[in-house]
Amino acid sequence: MKAQIKEKRDVAKGTLMVVFDLLGREVDFIPGQYFWVTLLDPPYEDEKGPKRHISVVTSPNERGVLGLCTRIRDTAFKRSLAELEVGSEVEVEEPKGSFLLPEDASQDYVFVAGGIGITVFRCMLRYIAEENLPHRVTLIYSNRDRESTAFLDELGELESSIPGLRVVLTMTEDPGWDGETRRVDAAFLPDHLGGDLAAFRYYIAGPPGMVDGVAETLEASGVPEDRVVPGRFSGY
Numbered sequence: 001m002k003a004q005i006k007e008k009r010d011v012a013k014g015t016l017m018v019v020f021d022l023l024g025r026e027v028d029f030i031p032g033q034y035f036w037v038t039l040l041d042p043p044y045e046d047e048k049g050p051k052r053h054i055s056v057v058t059s060p061n062e063r064g065v066l067g068l069c070t071r072i073r074d075t076a077f078k079r080s081l082a083e084l085e086v087g088s089e090v091e092v093e094e095p096k097g098s099f100l101l102p103e104d105a106s107q108d109y110v111f112v113a114g115g116i117g118i119t120v121f122r123c124m125l126r127y128i129a130e131e132n133l134p135h136r137v138t139l140i141y142s143n144r145d146r147e148s149t150a151f152l153d154e155l156g157e158l159e160s161s162i163p164g165l166r167v168v169l170t171m172t173e174d175p176g177w178d179g180e181t182r183r184v185d186a187a188f189l190p191d192h193l194g195g196d197l198a199a200f201r202y203y204i205a206g207p208p209g210m211v212d213g214v215a216e217t218l219e220a221s222g223v224p225e226d227r228v229v230p231g232r233f234s235g236y
Contacts, residue, residue: 001091001093003020003066005019005087007019015072017057018067020067026063027095032120035056037051037092038090038092042076042084054068054070057069057122058126061127105136107136109136109202111205112140112202114210125155129162135162140170140192142183143170143172146176146177189218201228203231
């Protein structure tokens, strides 16, 4: 379907959020899904073409729009997206994918986000807050520094508004940060979750190396494979 860029704003250093107006159409989706975007008149082109799939960062309750959030890198697609003006036309497809906000609220969940992997959880947490869902979630969010941490202030607001949410931030390369600075590893997880790691169900989103590393750590710690749901953001 045709859509137009409705809003563009920086949400962290080098990180751009873009919201597309669906021009009167409304799309139902489950928090966690992704959608395909095709740039119709991109100023830059390369062999990968103008089409990418990106997790939805906006809530399903934001009717008539779909939003994405991306690190700006030196690729044709990202450079084009950064330069396209509000009002520019694109094509979008209805969201799909199986990395979904779980319906079962009786389970304790751990969402582990690395960098831009926070986008999928931002969608889920906003929906939990809006619908007053009783989910119990520990969000572990790892970044280099505060400047590059997308939605940092908003996550604090969500933690205040969602009774079952606890946010654990770690900044691995921020000398002025007085909180957690370690990478998410076998020592980190028990310190913040307690001794029984298998008591939780895990959703992991971020760069493939980070996702694989956390999944391997959980497996080595005795967490059954069926309690770990990985989502690898391969980049584009």
